[in-house]
Amino acid sequence: MTRYRVAVHITPRRGILDPQGKTVADALHSLGFSAVQDVHIGRHVVVEVDASDAAAAERSTREMCERLLSNPVTEDFEIAKVEGAAP
Amino acid sequence: MKFGIVTFPGSNCDYDAYHAVVDALGEEAVYLWHKDHDLQQCDVIILPGGFSYGDYLRAGAIARFSPVMQDVIAFAKRGGPVVGFCNGFQIMCEAGLLPGALLRNASLKFVCETVQLRVENNETFFTNRYERGAILRIPIAHGDGRYTADPETLHTLEGEGRVVFRYVGGPADADEWWSPNGSMRAIAGIVNDAGNVLGMMPHPERAVDKLLGSDDGLGIFESMVARVTA
DSSP: OEEEEEEEEEEEEETTTHHHHHHHHHHHHHHHTOOOOOOOOOOEEEEEEESSSSHHHHHHHHIIIIIIISSSEEEEEEEEEEEOOOO | OOEEEOOOTOOOOOHHHIHHHHHHOOOOEEEETTOOOOOTTEEEEEHHHHHHHGGGSSSSOOOOOOOHHHHHHHHOOOOOOOEEHHHHHHHHHHTTTTSEEEOOOOOOOOOOEHHHHHEEESSSSTTSSTTTTEEEEEEESSSOOOOOOOHHHHHHHHTTOOOEEEEEEEEGGOBBBBEEEEEEOGEEEOOOOOOOOOOESSGGOOOBBBGGTTTTTHHHHHHHHHHHTT
């Protein structure tokens, strides 16, 4: 078993009102970043997990996302990075 | 008749629920500890308001895995009546007992005020002592109460009469529907398809005494008694 560090991005599903994202987008506009089209604010989760290989670490993290880390009704997730971690 | 009130770490309306059942309603109530697997032969289970497990991850997301919830879920699946107020509603959605989710209020602010609810369906286990269309004054106190579901779910809920309570009459009565939290279709409370599970963001257990502003919430408790003892 090797220890892996798996980073996950969880974001509000497109089309679902994201008042935080909208407020921050408005603030960016008022700072002069007029090119900003949209902002989505979500959650960044780092899971340290022991697995036989990187693919297995990603697989189990995916299951964690489906069952707990994200809400399938309102959020999307993506596995951003899988890297070896010193135990 | 016996009500079981679940106490999670971070529950803070369990005493209010106890007061409503014992002092206002005159029925029996017991607290059910989150680590226990014993529902103590209760007729109705109440998931109270509060901030179970500190609202970590998402409101209600962790409470759903607590030991007692496995028994509450099994009880509900057998047709046992379960009612969730505020955080209890959030836990029910996370546990899959009710469809949809409760997101951060559209205003991004915690709202704490007395609102008006309209009884949209008075033929449920929980609302049979109200008139259809009755307006209730009941407090809300939450930061994550924006009811959200996909269009098919909303269509099903509306079509089956499962939207039990809706927020109405906002500031200056500008609109008939009014969401203090941005809820889709101003939904304040829903029941499951079998009709034995009710989740609502408002706090009827805090509206059981005219001296404290309103006793409009008592009807929910009386409705349950009427059905259980029928």
